[in-house]
Amino acid sequence: MSDIELQAISKSYGDLQAVDDVDLSVRDGELLCLLGPSGCGKSTTMRMISGLETPTSGEVYIGGENVTGQAAYDRDTSMVFQDWALFPYKTVLENVAFGLKMRGDGSEERTERAGEMLKRVHMDGFEESNPTDLSGGQKQRVALARSLAVDPDVLLLDEPLSNLDKRLREEMEIELKDIHEEFDKTFVHVTHNQDEAFTLADRIGIMNDGRLVQVGTPTEVYRNPTNRFVEEFLGDTNFIAGEVAGVDDGYGRLSTEFGATIRLPAFDAVSPGARLTVSLRPEFMRIQRPDETNNSEATTARADGAGGDTMTGTVTNTIYRGSRIRYVVDVGGEQLFVEQSVTDQTGIEEGEGVELGWTTDDILVFSPDGSRVRGR
């Protein structure tokens, strides 16, 4: 068993509170991504799992054993560093065999095992190379092999893909996922890149300001964020602030500052006069010419009766983003953006009047302090 249990761990450097009272359990064999902006404490949290940092308070359990006081070299964890930290005066093979040498394995045994690991990460043939001669992607693979070679209970990855270009990063993401399945270890992966977290993670832990904000599967955190920070951090969205103007058949009406009215999802806590912010993800919105409205199924109400909602505006900008097109739409002076797949070509151009449509249930509602207001 190699589950990880962090109990109320905090780390402060002088006045700086890097990690603040984090409780987290990572299940055995799980790949958990710690996601957050830089300086949010995700790396420090991981370093406390590795033993490279000691918590100011709180406890760390690995496989049920309290390891809080154990040094990094006594823990069965292994870390892949952001800059890979390959030993420059050792060959690639010596790098990979290093952990085995420290463990006291014989020369023949460790050469064989290190060779196997290099083969697994497709770096066979580079045994005698100097790490400084390798490319970023190759260093990445060697660092991974070095950590896997010691057969750790827990593999920790500290933004190891952040120095790679996009294509290589995506390739390595798939490979990491394969390796995770093959080796069946507990992985903790730190990243500030949402796409990376969504691709890799079984569960994502989102951190901000030293605190763990939410832990859940990618779908959970994306569709059901606990607060405005998570909603904002996980992807572009339109935040629209307004005041509850009234309630019709259980649905609140939000009167926005730019004059539009938005139907709110059904929930109890609605009272006229309350200030709220709604989030409308660009990919949950549809864009169409007003005359197409009637023959499009887009605005027909859903079976559950939550209903659709629309708004009219003018396209001020279209941005081509490869597989998607982003439209910037001016609605009463407010700039909203909508995204569509290029395959849904509508031919809408700048300056055209359009209608935006969405399903009320896709709206998320937040109170002014950023906390989520949940539906009924």
Added chain:
Amino acid sequence: MSVETPDTIVDRLWAPFEAQSGSKRSLLLMSPLILFELLVFVVPFVILVRISVSEQAQSLPYAEGTLTLASYVEVLQSGLLQGIIVYSFKLGVIATVITVLLATFYAYATWRADGLRKSALLFSVVLPLLTTLVIKTYAWVPLLAPSGTANNLLLAVGLLGSPIQVVPNTLGVVVGQVYIVFPYAMLAIYSVLSTVEWELVEAARDLGAGRVRSFFEVVLPEIMPGITVATIISFAWSVGAYSAPALLGAGSDRPFALEVQEQMLLNFNWPVATALSTIMLVLMFVSIVCIYAVLGRFGGDISNAT
């Protein structure tokens, strides 16, 4: 330097260099240095070697215009002078080993310290360099003398039964010499150490290497260029030591620098003094080549040392 404005002084000075290419240009740029080296090193050295192969004279420093190897034979055959050469090298080796060990520890501590502590450690190293050599060497006398501070303190707390003769003594010479070369050795090691990534040590520890093991496996190979430079500085200086043996040594502490001084200024025997100097220079050169070869093998790239 552009073609459009050829009138500035820089342009006019640069023009002759611009016209040259490749190695010729670099040779031209180096010419002031080469000239300087010729004047202050090569020419005096040639004069020194010339004197060493002159005959000794009664009333003059040396007999001009004569040619003989007699002085070399004398130096190599004299038991006294052989003893002096051996003493110089012994002092060089002992002082170097102690200095480099201490300097490595000190540099490591400075590397790992931060804030005020780091500044204090660095400042303490640089501070002695602000005082003249003679004064800071002589300062050891009241400290280490039989009735000095250190002995009195140790006698008072009962750690010593009777005072130890550190000064004037060989021990005092070693202490003084280490003290003189320590800042240079430490700074040479520190300059390389400060470029080492701490992450490498963390990676080593993470993979199961203890504190000592991770130093030898990861840090030492990286700082070998600095250690090599520190070793050469300490060794060359300590073999040629003058002030520490002169001020802190007993009568038996006679390194070659003192002997050369005595031969030149008291005995007026310049051929022997210069022959001894030339022999020491050759021995030192061979030693330094050996140090380079041996230490360079343990890892690191000497060319990184600067």
